[in-house]
Amino acid sequence: MDELTIKDIAKKCGVGISTVSRAINNHPDISPETRQMVMDVIKETGFIPNNSARNLKRTDAKCIAVLIKGITNPFFSSAIQIFETQVQKKKYAMVIQHVDAYENELDVALQLVKEKRLRGIIFLGGAYQHDPEQIAKLKVPFVFCTIGTVQDTGKKVYSNISVDDRVESRKMIDYLLDLGHKRIAIITEGTEAESVGHLRLEGYKDALKARGIEIDENLIYEVKDREDPYSMQNGYALTKKLLASGVDFTAVFAIADFIAVGVCRALHEAGKRIPQDVSVAGYDGLAIGEFCIPQLTTIRQPMEAMAEKTAQLLLDVIAGKCKHEYISFPAELVERESTGKPRNQE
């Protein structure tokens, strides 16, 4: 009993191969009775068509892929749910593919397009600058979602849905400055130009510069852990360092809510009250920020709206209904318990 093929089914049914194929693929020109009979045998024998063979032959896959970089990101699961319902509405199939940290998402995409005859791709997470050569090679429509791309205009060969990390980051710092904070520490991620952390750091600097406050490098802490920079552990460890350094500060801006949770813990252990002694601000708008003690002031990214737009845009471009777009979604500053006026201003 080797692997069952369509041929075996045809034989068992006493029909031709193509008849079986027609039954499987809901083709119109087949009598209902034959169809039923074939399907019965298929169910009975537990036959499963070989997808590799199908992909090889098929021309009209009606399938889009979602490439995810960073499983850890809790944002992504809700985004995927939204993609799924949108994609199903248009009778498309959807495959989810993980991209390892060390892999290039465009390479994976190129490969997958060949393998599955994709009609479109959604990139979730990942770098925000790409090799133009690779971009050019990718012939199917695709859209980046979540990445703070700042792209020059010109002919848009793909779409981009994002929030402007730099602007939103600055928004938070402006808020802290308005509260009266002047010594604001930031816990961010490696300085590589492609990272979101870099953009958020730029926003931080923008805000300070605009008010003529000099940037103090002693207040900038960067996560070096390549594994998962956006972890509570990192926030905790760096805040310990920050405290130990003896440098003066009245607020901490963590560029991710997870980091902020670690920051809060470290401050708590050091006997600092939040926000009376130190204010803490996060970024992302994760559920944890709403339920932790104290609740986190944060920048909430409109993930649902972004995901919705992403899927809709991709499907429209595939259908030829519209052109590619770069869209920047505004994020919302959510004021909660972890921030307040600095001590000296009370």
Place this chain on the structure above:
Amino acid sequence: MDELTIKDIAKKCGVGISTVSRAINNHPDISPETRQMVMDVIKETGFIPNNSARNLKRTDAKCIAVLIKGITNPFFSSAIQIFETQVQKKKYAMVIQHVDAYENELDVALQLVKEKRLRGIIFLGGAYQHDPEQIAKLKVPFVFCTIGTVQDTGKKVYSNISVDDRVESRKMIDYLLDLGHKRIAIITEGTEAESVGHLRLEGYKDALKARGIEIDENLIYEVKDREDPYSMQNGYALTKKLLASGVDFTAVFAIADFIAVGVCRALHEAGKRIPQDVSVAGYDGLAIGEFCIPQLTTIRQPMEAMAEKTAQLLLDVIAGKCKHEYISFPAELVERESTGKPRNQE
């Protein structure tokens, strides 16, 4: 410029098709020079072999798959990392495949085996009881990881790595009872027999019964949300209900750390101090439990060890080095800030 194929490369190189194939697949019988020349052309043209065609023809895929049910679970990302390093050590490839909540993981597995010629499968999460017929159909070695299966012995046709949810859950309740708590509320998940929540509820009942404490249905709260039962939101909402019900309790056992975080928040908002007024216990051993305020007492599942064993076992079975096993890992009760003696005992 349609899709490039191996034929085009052969022509461009002035060699035969099989030579190109040999170059790609690191076959021995090819001269280093030809090999280099072919690889150069491939790099230059950006040729990408079609995976569907490869899978179709290949006999020795050296590939195993990890099927994940529930993206949300933060456990899984660390498990996957471990799988990956183990699998790579043996020169195997690994594909990660998500299984939707409504999909049957065995169906997906069956399909994937045909498509990719898998040599083995790891199931992460998902139901812990399966259709024996489907199990029988799956001819490659596979191992379930994370699910609290209680299986009768006999000839083992697959492996199972788990912690005994029922026993571990009871351990936590015993601990709370030892502290002096008698009125322990539990926040758990739907009662379906296949759910982990059910097992943990059974452990709860076991502990109470063993001490002759009658089970009060008013203390049992079940999440009905099918979306993501293990959410902070659910813990929060159910605790609100619990508080509103006016029923007396001195401790809450949440069957997941995420739920516990929501529980803490709700208690905090109600002005209850943790653990002075109410003790809260979680289950899982997530990072959040270590960094939230107060730190969570919890049952820490030894995910790293389990993942390691899972991968190792699967690879050994594939290599014919050993038979399938059912292994139950002991979990550890981590005592932290969220639990203490009940008020009346202070």
Place this chain on the structure above:
DNA sequence: TTGTACGCGTTATCAC
């Protein structure tokens, strides 16, 4: 409505 034959892009098996 149904069956036959060809081809999708690749790897494996031969000859050379």
Place this chain on the structure above:
DNA sequence: GTGATAACGCGTACAA
């Protein structure tokens, strides 16, 4: 060491 050629399992013109 290298190049034809036959599969792999399926979809689809085309013929019946």
